[in-house]
Amino acid sequence: MNSTKVAGLTFGKFLIQESQIFYRSPSQLSAAIVNLKPIVPGHVLVLSQRIAPRLQDLTQEEYTDLFQTVRIVQEKIEKHYNAKGSNVAIQDGKVAGQSVYHVHVHILPRLEGDFERNDDVYDKLEAWEPKEGEKIVKRLEVPEDEDRSPRTMKMMEDEATLYKQLFEDGEIGI
Amino acid sequence: MNSTKVAGLTFGKFLIQESQIFYRSPSQLSAAIVNLKPIVPGHVLVLSQRIAPRLQDLTQEEYTDLFQTVRIVQEKIEKHYNAKGSNVAIQDGKVAGQSVYHVHVHILPRLEGDFERNDDVYDKLEAWEPKEGEKIVKRLEVPEDEDRSPRTMKMMEDEATLYKQLFEDGEIGI
Numbered sequence: 001m002n003s004t005k006v007a008g009l010t011f012g013k014f015l016i017q018e019s020q021i022f023y024r025s026p027s028q029l030s031a032a033i034v035n036l037k038p039i040v041p042g043h044v045l046v047l048s049q050r051i052a053p054r055l056q057d058l059t060q061e062e063y064t065d066l067f068q069t070v071r072i073v074q075e076k077i078e079k080h081y082n083a084k085g086s087n088v089a090i091q092d093g094k095v096a097g098q099s100v101y102h103v104h105v106h107i108l109p110r111l112e113g114d115f116e117r118n119d120d121v122y123d124k125l126e127a128w129e130p131k132e133g134e135k136i137v138k139r140l141e142v143p144e145d146e147d148r149s150p151r152t153m154k155m156m157e158d159e160a161t162l163y164k165q166l167f168e169d170g171e172i173g174i
Numbered sequence: 175m176n177s178t179k180v181a182g183l184t185f186g187k188f189l190i191q192e193s194q195i196f197y198r199s200p201s202q203l204s205a206a207i208v209n210l211k212p213i214v215p216g217h218v219l220v221l222s223q224r225i226a227p228r229l230q231d232l233t234q235e236e237y238t239d240l241f242q243t244v245r246i247v248q249e250k251i252e253k254h255y256n257a258k259g260s261n262v263a264i265q266d267g268k269v270a271g272q273s274v275y276h277v278h279v280h281i282l283p284r285l286e287g288d289f290e291r292n293d294d295v296y297d298k299l300e301a302w303e304p305k306e307g308e309k310i311v312k313r314l315e316v317p318e319d320e321d322r323s324p325r326t327m328k329m330m331e332d333e334a335t336l337y338k339q340l341f342e343d344g345e346i347g348i
Contacts (some may be wrong), residue, residue, distance in 0.1 A: 054259070056249060067241040074266075075230060085228070085267015092248075093259015095284040110269040122296030 009033075009049055012100035020156050022163035023073055024049075029062050030069040034159045036150050039124040042081045042109040044163070046070045053101040055092050066105065074107050076166040083109035087121055097125075183207075183223055186274035194330050196337035197247055198223075203236050204243040208333045210324050213298040216255045216283040218337070220244050227275040229266050240279065248281050250340040257283035261295055271299075 008018045009031055016033055022044075023032040032046045046069050052058050058066065074086055087108040091097040108121055115121050182192045183205055190207055196218075197206040206220045220243050226232050232240065248260055261282040265271040282295055289295050 055245065055262070063245060064238060064242070068238070071229065071237060083267075083269070085265075085270035085272065087270045088229070088264040088266055090262040091259075092262055093257075093284065095257070095286055096259035096261045096282075098259065108270075110267065112269055122299075125296075 009047075010051060010102075011045075011047060011104070012051065012102040014100070017153070017157075019153075020160050022160040023069070023076075023167055025065050025069045025072075027061070027065050029065040032069060032073045032163075034156050034163065036156070038151075039121060040108050040110065040114055042077045042083065042107075044073065044077060044107050045104045046073055046107065047102060047104040051102050053093075053098075053103070055090065055103055058103060066103065070105050070107065074109075077107060077163070078109050080163070080166055081109045081111070083111055085110045089122070089125060091125075183221075184225060184276075185219075185221060185278070186225065186276040188274070191327070191331075193327075194334050196334040197243070197250075197341055199239050199243045199246075201235070201239050203239040206243060206247045206337075208330050208337065210330070212325075213295060214282050214284065214288055216251045216257065216281075218247065218251060218281050219278045220247055220281065221276060221278040225276050227267075227272075227277070229264065229277055232277060240277065244279050244281065248283075251281060251337070252283050254337070254340055255283045255285070257285055259284050263296070263299060265299075
């Protein structure tokens with residue numbers, strides 16, 4: 001490719017459209033995406049551009065860039081939602097509940113009273129991850145009998161477009 | 175002080191003895207400690223040396239150092255416990271379940287079958303944090319009616335001593 005930009009990315013086995021990506025780090029080593037079934041408004045994922053299952057599989061440069069991206073994205077998203085805090089969580093390894101074997105950091109901006117118990121958010125997190133062998137495109141076509149409905153691609157693109165604007169006033173952006 | 179080393183640290187309002195600290199980053203900006211009521215064996219905390227309530231309150235240098243310390247500590251602890259993964263979790267802000275207003279990252283090495291449901295670990299995490307106004311020293315003297323008993327200082331010191339040894343073969347240590 002002649003361009004230094006990368007188009008879309010794969011999240012484990014899933015193809016993520018460019019339109020779902022709202023931020024890329026300057027090095028392009030990390031990206032931030034909206035997701036299919038957010039647990040709370042503004043629940044986004046920061047992931048490495050390269051498919052690497054575990055944090056320990058990242059190079060030092062990728063690792064540092066990942067968490068620097070978390071810092072930048074968390075700030076923008078919290079500000080947008082007027083959140084006073086976030087859960088930042090990584091299921092690092094299958095044994096820790098990871099189901100997409102590609103490093104991803106959950107950022108969940110929190111509002112007072114959004115969950116009855118603060119950590120109920122984690123119960124939702126377990127249900128969040130696609131089951132083994134399940135494809136995101138399939139989930140879009142066949143809504144599951146769960147309380148959270150998969151969103152349409154249009155909804156996700158609109159959200160990503162909104163979030164992209166959060167980064168436009170800064171010096172760093174896609 | 176003539177020494178560049180710092181003795182002990184305060185974790186929010188709590189004084190942490192040097193004997194509970196098993197790792198300090200080369201810059202001394204971050205430290206890793208054992209805790210009173212580990213949820214799983216090897217449940218440790220990485221925190222900033224300076225009392226800063228939220229991730230966003232850390233300087234860039236402190237933030238980068240914190241996650242670099244997480245990387246180093248997670249690797250050593252997982253290896254020691256033969257864990258194949260970890261939950262890495264931050265309750266960043268009161269609204270996110272934080273009860274000690276001092277940045278700390280939970281590292282929970284996981285083993286197959288340690289919890290019936292993977293994310294039950296987070297329910298335990300909520301119960302983990304000391305209640306507002308509660309002092310660790312008080313909790314040591316007055317065991318609470320919970321399934322996890324506070325450990326003695328001796329137990330914690332022994333664990334910290336063990337973990338310190340994990341870093342002795344490397345070039346980085348306390």
